[in-house]
Amino acid sequence: MRLLVVSDVHSNAPAFEAVLRDAQRRGYDDALFLGDLFGYYPFPNECAALLRQLAPAHALFGNHDAVLSGLLVGDVDEERREDSMVVDVLRRQLPQLESAAVEVLGSLREEAHGDGWQAAHGAFRNRFEYLNTLSSAQANLPYLEAPVGLVGHTHVPKVFASVRTEDGTLWRTVTFVRAQGHYRVPPRARAFLNPGSVGQPRDGISSASYGIYDTDSQGFDVYRVEYDMELVQQAVLSAGYPTSLSVRLNLGR
Numbered sequence: 001m002r003l004l005v006v007s008d009v010h011s012n013a014p015a016f017e018a019v020l021r022d023a024q025r026r027g028y029d030d031a032l033f034l035g036d037l038f039g040y041y042p043f044p045n046e047c048a049a050l051l052r053q054l055a056p057a058h059a060l061f062g063n064h065d066a067v068l069s070g071l072l073v074g075d076v077d078e079e080r081r082e083d084s085m086v087v088d089v090l091r092r093q094l095p096q097l098e099s100a101a102v103e104v105l106g107s108l109r110e111e112a113h114g115d116g117w118q119a120a121h122g123a124f125r126n127r128f129e130y131l132n133t134l135s136s137a138q139a140n141l142p143y144l145e146a147p148v149g150l151v152g153h154t155h156v157p158k159v160f161a162s163v164r165t166e167d168g169t170l171w172r173t174v175t176f177v178r179a180q181g182h183y184r185v186p187p188r189a190r191a192f193l194n195p196g197s198v199g200q201p202r203d204g205i206s207s208a209s210y211g212i213y214d215t216d217s218q219g220f221d222v223y224r225v226e227y228d229m230e231l232v233q234q235a236v237l238s239a240g241y242p243t244s245l246s247v248r249l250n251l252g253r
Contacts (some may be wrong), residue, residue, distance in 0.1 A: 005195045005211040007034035007152025012199030013043035015208040016050050018227035034152035035062030035121035042239040044093045048101035061108035062121040063128045115215045118146040122153035149192045156203045157196030157222045163189045176222045185218040193220045206252040
């Protein structure tokens with residue numbers, strides 16, 4: 001089965017639309033959303049509609065989604081865990097949310113399991129942990145209940161894979177630095193696969209990122225897609241969002 005894996009959309013509808021068009025062209029059987037639908041950019045309702053249209057088999061909530069959900073009910077616990085800019089943007093989005101978007105937000109879940117894989121927004125030891133270093137991958141391995149862990153949150157497409165040998169556990173780290181990258185999980189290996197971010201890449205490449213994981217061949221493909229970035233940047237300024245959110249799109253940071 002070819003599983004479309006998308007993460008960290010962050011209310012960037014033009015990027016989300018471009019990713020879904022590209023993925024449709026390549027073909028997939030089902031979809032998995034790894035969280036952070038909301039935050040950062042001024043298209044929350046449009047992104048909620050796109051996720052509803054995608055109808056993924058599993059849709060998780062990220063840390064931004066958790067804060068927004070807390071704001072809806074007056075729970076400040078999640079809010080205290082984020083920096084002021086994150087909370088400020090989510091507070092701006094809160095009164096703009098249409099009932100359909102609130103319904104989508106309420107449908108998001110913490111974790112998901114499938115055929116040989118397990119998914120979380122950030123990591124398995126802690127759902128909002130950044131699994132972005134070899135040491136964090138090693139620390140999370142005991143919490144991985146399936147051969148493959150699908151994660152987002154870091155906004156960087158990457159693979160951490162481990163294989164047990166007589167001499168111990170060997171690790172390999174793969175970072176995708178081109179418009180398209182491929183990694184095949186070796187037999188008997190355990191791996192963390194990250195598709196990067198749709199709405200705000202942070203690996204120095206500005207184009208939107210997503211992945212397709214083939215559960216049969218164990219192949220993981222990462223694709224990059226151009227979108228109308230200028231439209232998003234203009235919308236950021238018109239909405240009065242922090243200027244830095246516009247600038248970082250060009251930088252891919």
